[in-house]
Amino acid sequence: MSTATASPGSSSSIAFIGGGNMARSLVGGLVAAGVDPAGVRIADPNAQAREALVADFGVQAFADAAEAVAGAGTWVFAVKPQVMREVCAGLAGAAQAGRPLVVSIAAGITSAQLDRWLGGGLPVVRTMPNTPALLGAGVTGLYANARVDDAGRERADRLLASAGATVWIDDEALMDAVTGTSGSGPAYVFLLAEAMEAAAVAEGLAPDAARTLAQQTLLGAARMLTESGEPPAELRRRVTSPNGTTQAAIETFEAGGFRELVARAVHAATRRGGELSAAND
Numbered sequence: 063m064s065t066a067t068a069s070p071g072s073s074s075s076i077a078f079i080g081g082g083n084m085a086r087s088l089v090g091g092l093v094a095a096g097v098d099p100a101g102v103r104i105a106d107p108n109a110q111a112r113e114a115l116v117a118d119f120g121v122q123a124f125a126d127a128a129e130a131v132a133g134a135g136t137w138v139f140a141v142k143p144q145v146m147r148e149v150c151a152g153l154a155g156a157a158q159a160g161r162p163l164v165v166s167i168a169a170g171i172t173s174a175q176l177d178r179w180l181g182g183g184l185p186v187v188r189t190m191p192n193t194p195a196l197l198g199a200g201v202t203g204l205y206a207n208a209r210v211d212d213a214g215r216e217r218a219d220r221l222l223a224s225a226g227a228t229v230w231i232d233d234e235a236l237m238d239a240v241t242g243t244s245g246s247g248p249a250y251v252f253l254l255a256e257a258m259e260a261a262a263v264a265e266g267l268a269p270d271a272a273r274t275l276a277q278q279t280l281l282g283a284a285r286m287l288t289e290s291g292e293p294p295a296e297l298r299r300r301v302t303s304p305n306g307t308t309q310a311a312i313e314t315f316e317a318g319g320f321r322e323l324v325a326r327a328v329h330a331a332t333r334r335g336g337e338l339s340a341a342n343d
């Protein structure tokens with residue numbers, strides 16, 4: 063098996079602890095990027111989830127996290143913040159013996175908490191991906207603690223780059239703001255899609271027409287944002303004819319406090335990250 067090497071800490075095999083939605087997205091990205099699925103080992107308590115991961119990606123799956131991490135050089139913690147402490151405690155002995163590169167995708171949980179719960183002295187990369195990772199169109203913020211060397215950074219970057227863009231953050235305190243911006247961000251866009259669709263139906267359009275119009279508008283606008291090289295304000299200006307329809311809509315958004323509302327929403331998510339850290343310590 064490709065996972066057995068003399069030095070587990072440098073083994074190229076990757077263990078995922080937690081095989082839920084985000085782990086699935088990341089594993090899909092890794093396998094699509096050409097990583098050998100035989101070297102990807104996933105622990106999840108749910109038998110159905112395990113079977114699906116094996117069938118869909120050809121990875122190895124285990125009910126027991128200790129079995130999944132055996133021999134793996136990189137451990138990706140992909141469980142909910144609420145169970146992270148308990149999960150880490152169960153693996154502390156193995157972590158101290160194997161000295162893996164620890165990668166977490168959990169909201170809120172700090173690198174210091176992960177390190178402490180795993181027994182201390184470990185290289186830890188705290189990351190925040192998002193669900194478009196499933197399509198390779200995600201973005202991940204990453205923070206490395208002082209024990210992560212250049213090779214560890216590169217390993218973590220390669221892992222998350224298979225899910226999309228990567229952005230390194232020097233100040234860990236800002237990782238909660240990453241969560242509030244891009245980690246939770248896809249849900250903000252989906253909410254906008256829901257609201258546009260509902261508004262279109264309220265104006266008399268058929269539901270399927272409303273859905274196509276809203277979806278393709280978001281897709282086209284997102285492509286212009288990423289492909290045109292123009293700032294969003296300039297792209298917006300070009301849609302907005304003087305005294306035209308867009309101006310009427312934008313003035314309505316501004317009068318309703320749209321920007322302040324977005325800032326408050328991002329702040330609430332950011333603050334919640336800190337609360338998750340404190341509540342689960």
Ligand SMILES: NC(=O)C1=CN([C@@H]2O[C@H](COP(=O)(O)OP(=O)(O)OC[C@H]3O[C@@H](n4cnc5c(N)ncnc54)[C@H](OP(=O)(O)O)[C@@H]3O)[C@@H](O)[C@H]2O)C=CC1
Nearest residue numbers: 079080081082083084105106140141142143167168169191
């Ligand atoms: N969803 C998102 O958009 C994003 C989520 N995240 C973070 O990713 C993490 C996972 O989120 P998500 O994938 O949505 O959650 P899920 O609930 O889908 O996945 C977590 C998985 O971990 C399993 N699990 C629970 N206990 C253990 C254990 N002891 N050993 C192994 N597996 C276990 C759960 O099983 P069971 O359900 O049976 O308990 C579940 O399948 C969270 O920390 C979240 O903050 C980060 C970025 C974006």
Ligand SMILES: O=C(O)[C@@H]1CCC=N1
Nearest residue numbers: 168169241245246247
């Ligand atoms: O809602 C959450 O807590 C997770 C983290 C970012 C996206 N989903």
